[in-house]
Amino acid sequence: MAIQSALEELSNLLGQRLSRSKSDLDQHGASETHFPLTPPDAVAYPETAEEVSEIVKICARHGCPVVGWGAGTSLEGQAQAFSGGISVDFRNMNKILRLSPEDMDVAVQPGITREELNTELRATGLFFPVDPGANASIGGMASTRASGTTAVRYGTMRDNVLGLQVVLADGRIIRTGTRARKSSAGYDLTAMFVGAEGTLGLITELTLRLRGQPEAVTAAVCAFERIEDAVSAVIDTIQMGIPMARIEFVDAATASAFNAYSGSEMPECPHLMVEFHGSEQGVAEQAETFGEIVADHGGKGFEWATKPEDRTALWTMRHHAHWAVMASKPGARSIVTDICVPISRLAEAVNETRADIEASPITGPILGHVGDGNFHSILLFDPTKPEEEHAAEDLAHRMVERALALGGTATGEHGIGVGKLKYMEAEHGDAWDVMGQVKRALDPQNIMNPGKMVRGN
Incomplete structure (x- = not known):
């Protein structure tokens, strides 16, 4: 009633x-x-x-x-x-409210998508860099603290949201943050709402940091015989401080799915997909150094994509990975899970996850934004076979346990929702109860996205 x-x-x-x-x-x-x-x-x-x-x-x-x-x-x-x-x-709240090229920031409504925003920004020489793959809404990206392929260079939504307008559970409209690049004034409420998944309020406006479009961009894909060689090349690249714009990993199963779905001709083995942003000279130097690292780890088959249309095709293929993998097993459903670990433990996490999947009765291609220690698995199961769904759930559970044991997190970018609620206590301990206290203070009736993020809400 x-x-x-x-x-x-x-x-x-x-x-x-x-x-x-x-x-x-x-x-x-x-x-x-x-x-x-x-x-x-x-x-x-x-x-x-x-x-x-x-x-x-x-x-x-x-x-x-x-x-x-x-x-x-x-x-x-x-x-x-x-x-x-x-x-x-929020589909009807999809406008740019203010654009300040001289300050490199923009105010938008939450329903505008990242592709719509960047289309509007083209003539300014600026762009919004956070790219989770899906053409997500900016408000949704902030609510889940999204990141994606470019986070290794430009950071996540946490790093690119300067301020918010939020409607609280009692209907009050508040503003957090300012357009200044830094502040020491009070609690960082912007950071509290970014990633809160709508459990504390509804975001109705965002002030975003913009970046300059790079002078030169080049991308490449290269193949490896073994997963561990590709991951080791990533670790060396990051530890050497090479400023990669993107550095993505896909395993052999994902490469096979790309070939079938996108008509590509990738060897069915592990690959790295990379992109460099900067000046013409800087990009050339970065690419040369990365090529030496790849050679040291047995990489081969370098294919460069310097034309915009070739780069677009490369990253469109990567962004469509979920659908490519789903198409590889018609009728299947998926548990799409992600973890994030310290970069020094990345090879260990990927290798143990791969062995776990190979020992199971289901398939689970691995891919991810390994430049920041984050990778995903798309665990495919036949919905008519309960034993396969249980196997997928068990694999996802062991991935999280492994990440936490290695000093990582249950999710690098997918968020908590209901799927990973059960891991919050293990990751945060008493801090999870503090989150619950914040939730009850701002939403005592528990009407804002109940059942998500905190204990027993």
């Missing part, structure tokens, strides 16, 4: 921008991975921060859950309404 009462008020506020159609509900209840369809009770499409505030105030009066929705590309169930309630879809 409480949710129905909230829906009546929301309908009066939003009219046709409150949807209860089955197609809308199913779209906002779906996951790209293994989580079951979990539709919300309704989908709201606000157009201003003030409308978001009114939506939240109505939901607070009736104890109705509120879940933010961007592009729906999260992988751990962050945007699914497992407790029912309202999905707040």
Whole structure:
């Protein structure tokens, strides 16, 4: 009854921008991975921060859950309404509000996607560097503290969000941070909301740091006989301080999937995919040094992509890795998991994970942004065979245990959602309880994305 009462008020506020159609509900209840369809009770499409505030105030009066929705590309169930309630879809809040090229920053609404933003920035000589692969919304990227292929050089969302406008659980609209590049004024509330997965409030505006488009860009792909050789080349590259813009790893199974899905002709063995940004001379020097490192580790088959269209094809293939792997086993479902470890333990983590998967009854290609110690596995299982799903769950569990034992984290970029909630205590100890105290202080009714991030919420 409480949710129905909230829906009546929301309908009066939003009219046709409150949807209860089955197609809308199913779209906002779906996951790209293994989580079951979990539709919300309704989908709201606000157009201003003030409308978001009114939506939240109505939901607070009736104890109705509120879940933010961007592009729906999260992988751990962050945007699914497992407790029912309202999905707040930000697709109509997708504008650039202010662009300041001289300060290299921009203010945007949360629904704009990273590709839309960079298209608008082309004429300025600037770009927003965080690239998680999916064409995710900027608000969703901030909420999950996304990173991706370029994080090794440009950092994650944590490093590129200067300030936020947030609607809290009681409907208040607050601002965090400033446009200054640094501040010593009070708690860092911006950092608290970045990565909170909508459990503390809904982000309605973001001020982002921009970067200059590099003078020269070149990319390459090279092959290795063994996983450990490729990973060792990554470690040496990072430890030598070569400023890579991207350095990605794919194993033999992923290379095979690329060939079938994208029509490429990669040898079916481990590969590194790299990109350099800088001046013409700097890029040439970086590429030469990297080539020497690769040769020392038995790398071969260097293929350079200096033309923009060739680089686009290379990174499009990498960004479509999930779909390429899924296409390699029609009808399969997946547990897509990631871990991140100190760079010195990366080879150990990858090798043990590969051995674990090879000893299991399922397949699980490995790939990732290994330049910062982060890698993923797409664990494929037949949904009609419970034993395969259990094997995938067990493999994902052992990956996390291994990461924590090596001084790493349960997730480098996919986030917690519901999929990795059970690892929070092991990783954070008493600090997890502190997170719960923050949640209860800001959201005492537990209406903001309940069931995510903290204990028993």
